[in-house]
Amino acid sequence: MLLVLAALAIFLIALALLRPVDHDESQYVPAAILTAHGLLPYRDFAYLQTPLQPYLFAPIAALAGDWTWPALRIANALLGVATIAAVHRAARVGGADTRAAAIATALFATCDILLFSIGTARNDALPAACLALALPAIVRTARNQASRRDAILIGALLAASATAKISYALPALTYGVWTLFSRNRRPWWTLLGAMPFALFTLALLAASPEGVLFGVLAFPGQAPTEWYQARPWKLSNAAKIIDTLKFLALGPALLAIVATTGRRHRWHLILDLLILAGLIAALAPVPTWRQYLLPMLPALFVRLALFWHAHPPGKSMRIAAVVFACAGLAPTIEAVASGGIPMHDAMRDASAVRQALDREHVAGPVATLSPQFLPGRAIDPRFAAGPFYFRSTALLNAGQERHFRLVSHARIALLGQPPAILTGGEGAWSSGDDRIDAALATYAIRQGYRAVPVPGTRFTLYVARRASPRPAPRNSP
Structure with missing residues (x-):
């Protein structure tokens, strides 16, 4: 037995x-x-x-x-x-x-x-x-x-x-x-x-x-x-x-x-x-x-x-x-006959994401609909539910979303300016919906984030642009 x-x-x-x-x-x-x-x-x-x-x-x-x-x-x-x-x-x-x-x-x-x-x-x-x-x-x-x-x-x-x-x-x-x-x-x-x-x-x-x-x-x-x-x-x-x-x-x-x-x-x-x-x-x-x-x-x-x-x-x-x-x-x-080892590929992608975060000096939190690809220190708690609350429109009002630490695509402005946004993990390839991942990418672009493709993966890391330091005022002679 x-x-x-x-x-x-x-x-x-x-x-x-x-x-x-x-x-x-x-x-x-x-x-x-x-x-x-x-x-x-x-x-x-x-x-x-x-x-x-x-x-x-x-x-x-x-x-x-x-x-x-x-x-x-x-x-x-x-x-x-x-x-x-x-x-x-x-x-x-x-x-x-x-x-x-x-x-x-x-x-x-x-x-x-x-x-x-x-x-x-x-x-x-x-x-x-x-x-x-x-x-x-x-x-x-x-x-x-x-x-x-x-x-x-x-x-x-x-x-x-x-x-x-x-x-x-x-x-x-x-x-x-x-x-x-x-x-x-x-x-x-x-x-x-x-x-x-x-x-x-x-x-x-x-x-x-x-x-x-x-x-x-x-x-x-x-x-x-x-x-x-x-x-x-x-x-x-x-x-x-x-x-x-x-x-x-x-x-x-x-x-x-x-x-x-x-x-x-x-x-x-x-x-x-x-x-x-x-x-x-x-x-x-x-x-x-x-x-x-x-x-x-x-x-x-x-x-x-x-x-x-x-x-x-x-x-x-x-x-x-x-x-x-x-x-x-x-x-x-x-499901398993498509070739390769999907879990191995997923962990390779997760490693590439970690390396990209390190190169860009991003410690977190990172807003993403696929937080399973992130190291724990980088997970934004507002996205702990993956895409499942983000894709909603009217389940909660803005105040409730803040209270429950959630963000929906209908009120994506509440996302603010996280240090980085990661897209590419939510799509048809993972039984998901590309449209809601695209909504997150669109927000990042509109907010002026810098797109950093993660080498060898389908992921893109959007990094917040650092504010340029103001020049020191010159004293008048």
Whole structure:
């Protein structure tokens, strides 16, 4: 088993380093770096998710230094290994035999939803691992075999998942409500396990209530609708249904849903509730993206293992499973087959940017929509959210932007005169939008910044012109 896990870890780490740059990473890498430098999320810089990940990953950033970005990708790949292993363990605890548990777990590992989520420096792998690691104890609880230790562990892990990403709050809440219907499920011990994370969140809320409410609730609820107004199709129910079916079909998740309908043991109810809660959490935001569906997958594939243990799949189902598994692997194969090592290229670009900053004697802060390419000392906290707030127009007024330390392109004049502006990291090549990076470049040019191309990269550093010293007044003879 250890050899299998080691091989899986090597494989997933390799995929993480080979996967192309994604502009989503521009808010999670800087958050870990700034937290490692002693800044507080919500108070000192905007963080647009629930708060656990920057604090948990800050030690990695402190140790990795300029290599924080690949280190976080590797950390997420290892969290993916933990997620996959936990699904297998939960299936075995539930009574699935070795073969059924192994097949279901292997199919889970081929889902594009999972592979994308654990292959980038986003905030998907941590909550998924917490949820999956809770599943063996959840299964024991459902079978009336749980101890107080299990209840505390479940409470802690589910609370941690919700504190890392808000979409995991619904599965956590679902489990909490389920425990209330039987004293044997130890609801109060589960609550005790959740308390440290609840207190952690409350402490941050007390320190910066408006920042937390905006980052955790207001921005995720309003920003996508504003951004996609020009493409209303993406906000429609039809698009949501099509996208959801497409993402589930890129891998065996859709097959698992179909295969597990039918007879079940009574204790399987909690797995079904967690699957349903994960699906609702995925469908709540607009639009729906593949990583949003990850909360439903761990319980779904445990459920598949248990079902196939009781009712082994026939030949047609086995063939369909292979076909869907290949479909799930296809996007990853396409992403990593373009040649080169994107993470190596990204770190080379980051090194070139650092050298350009040194040559121009710029210590920071540097305004950019791709702060993951900057050394920590140079990151402007107003751009810790990457392009995601900058591209908004009317979520906050000018006073609120100053208070939350944010800048939008609609009020770019509030940017002022930072020592330098960096462009080139936000574009189609990183799944971003060239237009908003162009807006930052246009501002730099209008403000009289001097353009300094970063050699060997697509980046341009705009450096503020130093004011010429006034000539000393001459005394009249």
